[in-house]
Amino acid sequence: MTKNDRVNLYDLAPAQLHSTLGEVVSPPFRIKQIAEWMHRRGVESFDAMRNLPKDVRAKLEERFTLAFLQVVERTAPASDGSQKYLFVLRDGNRIESVYMPMRDRTSICLSSQAGCAVGCTFCVTGFFGAGRNLTPSEMLGQFFIVQHEHKIPLEMMNVVFMGMGEPLLNLEHLIPTLDILYTNIAPKRITVSTSGIIPGIEQLARLDRRPNLAVSINAPDRKRREKIMPITKKYPLNELIAALHHYPLERGREITIEYVLLAGYNDSTADASALAKLIRGLHAKVNAIPFNEDPNLPKWMQRPSDDAIDAFVDTLVRNEAHVTVRRSKGREIAAACGQLRGKTERKLPQRRVDSAARTEAADVERDLVDRERR
Ligand code: SAH
Ligand code: SF4
Numbered sequence: 001m002t003k004n005d006r007v008n009l010y011d012l013a014p015a016q017l018h019s020t021l022g023e024v025v026s027p028p029f030r031i032k033q034i035a036e037w038m039h040r041r042g043v044e045s046f047d048a049m050r051n052l053p054k055d056v057r058a059k060l061e062e063r064f065t066l067a068f069l070q071v072v073e074r075t076a077p078a079s080d081g082s083q084k085y086l087f088v089l090r091d092g093n094r095i096e097s098v099y100m101p102m103r104d105r106t107s108i109c110l111s112s113q114a115g116c117a118v119g120c121t122f123c124v125t126g127f128f129g130a131g132r133n134l135t136p137s138e139m140l141g142q143f144f145i146v147q148h149e150h151k152i153p154l155e156m157m158n159v160v161f162m163g164m165g166e167p168l169l170n171l172e173h174l175i176p177t178l179d180i181l182y183t184n185i186a187p188k189r190i191t192v193s194t195s196g197i198i199p200g201i202e203q204l205a206r207l208d209r210r211p212n213l214a215v216s217i218n219a220p221d222r223k224r225r226e227k228i229m230p231i232t233k234k235y236p237l238n239e240l241i242a243a244l245h246h247y248p249l250e251r252g253r254e255i256t257i258e259y260v261l262l263a264g265y266n267d268s269t270a271d272a273s274a275l276a277k278l279i280r281g282l283h284a285k286v287n288a289i290p291f292n293e294d295p296n297l298p299k300w301m302q303r304p305s306d307d308a309i310d311a312f313v314d315t316l317v318r319n320e321a322h323v324t325v326r327r328s329k330g331r332e333i334a335a336a337c338g339q340l341r342g343k344t345e346r347k348l349p350q351r352r353v354d355s356a357a358r359t360e361a362a363d364v365e366r367d368l369v370d371r372e373r374r
Contacts, residue, residue: 006064006065007020007063007064008064008137009034009038009064009065009066010038010066010068010137010140010141010180011136011176012136012176013136013175013176013179013180014035014039014176014179014183016176017031017034017035017038018031024059024060025056025059030052030056033049033052034049034052034060037049039184040183040184042068042140042144042148043066044066044067045066046060046061046064046066067137068137068138068141069087069088069089069095069137069138069142069145070087070088071145072086072088072094073086080100080101081100081101082098082099082100082101083099084096084097084098085097085098085099085145085146087142087145089138091132093114093115093131093132095114095134095138095163095164095165096111096164097109097110097111097142097146097163098163099146099149101150104156105156105157105158106150106152106156106157106158107159107160108142108146108147108157108158108159109160109161109162109163110139110142110160110161110163111139111142111163111164112133112134112139112161112163112164112165112167112170112173112174113130113131113132113133113134113164113165113170114131114132114134114164115128115129115130115132116129116130116131116164116165116166117129117130117166117169118169118195118231119230120195120216120229121227121228121297121298122218122228122262122291122297122301123297124294124296124297125165127296127297128296131164131165133165133169133170133172133173134165134170135173136173136176136177136180139173139174139177140177140180140181142163143159143181154184157184157185157189158185158189158191159189159191160190160191160192160193160214161174161193162193162214166194166195167194167200168192168197168200168201168203169197169200171200171203171204174192178190178209178211182209187210187212188212188250188252190211190212191212191213191214192204192211192212192213192214193214193215193258194214194215194216195215195216195229196215196217196229196231196232196235196240197231197235198235198239198243201240201243201247202243202246204247205246205248210248210250212254212255212256213244213255214257214258214287215240215244215256215257215258216229216258216259216260217237217240217275217279218258218259218260219266220266220271220272220275221274221278222236222237222238224265228265237278241278241279241282244282253283254284255282255283255285256284256285256286256287257275257282257284257285258289259275259286259287259288259289260289260290260291261288261289261290261303261304261308261309261312262291262301262302262304263291263302263303263305263308264302264304265301267304267308267312269311269315271312272311272312272313272316273315273319275316275321276315276319276321284322285323286316286322286323286324287323287324287325287326288312288313288316288324288325288326289325290303290304290309290325290327291303309325313325
């Protein structure tokens with residue numbers, strides 16, 4: 001068996017891991033030990049599983065791998081300590097994660113796809129077009145590599161799926177990844193951010209253990225949302241808001257409403273009032289995200305002045321909405337995951353409209369329709 005034929009055990013959901021190992025390893029407590037080395041410790045080799053007999057390790061090595069991904073670049077820490085990681089996958093795709101230390105907790109922002117077919121016009125990941133779904137080992141790899149490098153105690157960790165890609169178009173791999181992360185991190189410490197894929201939200205709603213939900217609303221009405229988020233044509237804003245009203249929330253939890261502030265487009269105080277009205281009755285908090293500029297994005301898109309941001313937030317508060325603002329420079333690198341890859345690829349010609357990207361976009365769309373039918 002060549003290395004590439006071997007099953008990567010990090011791609012298996014917990015139950016699948018147990019049944020797969022059951023065919024090779026006994027007694028059952030050994031399987032538990034292996035699962036602990038993987039899901040609690042994130043080890044990258046069978047040799048690291050020190051309490052396993054040598055022959056068991058050799059047997060595992062013959063049949064399986066434990067591969068994650070490779071770091072290509074880390075940015076220098078920003079003023080608040082945040083750091084962006086660029087990874088390369090085995091097929092050469094590049095993705096990003098962000099490490100964000102805070103006073104008493106640390107967040108890691110993970111990518112779920114190597115690109116994004118949703119194509120929001122203000123987003124660098126959308127600009128580069130569709131990319132494939134990441135596997136569980138690739139999502140867990142981002143998590144464990146950053147966690148190991150910074151030696152973050154697991155009980156201090158938050159995970160947000162707000163990096164590159166649309167996690168709810170990759171539920172097949174997202175759900176086992178969540179199940180594995182839950183070994184260390186409570187569901188209330190994990191947030192999944194979506195552009196509003198309604199069937200995906202409904203599928204999350206049916207899970208026994210649900211992550212927090214964040215939804216990128218980004219405009220106060222259908223027309224303006226449609227212009228910057230074309231997905232609104234498929235999943236209309238009013239239907240999205242209705243789906244959020246149905247999302248079951250544990251006590252003390254809120255849905256996060258992400259709202260990218262674009263100067264002169266969606267940042268007036270009238271827009272703030274309209275947004276407050278749109279989400280009235282939801283257990284929700286608004287996360288106002290000042291637009292992060294990028295040379296790949298349209299010139300008219302700009303970050304509002306601090307005064308405009310303040311006025312927007314004040315109006316929301318006056319309308320009784322809960323609000324947080326992503327202000328610090330470091331935090332912004334998370335809002336614009338995809339921009340590091342963008343920087344390294346900017347000079348390549350015709351990235352946006354190459355035909356391969358278009359075919360992949362069509363595939364994603366087809367997947368989506370299939371899922372709805374099922
Ligand atoms: N696909 C998911 C998660 C990844 S995007 C989603 O759209 O929610 C994560 C967040 O980054 C979204 O709220 C998106 O609106 C925001 N974002 C994307 N590009 C941005 C930019 N240039 N400036 C500020 N925020 C941006
Ligand atoms: Fe995709 Fe989210 Fe970017 Fe939209 S904002 S293109 S859904 S990653």
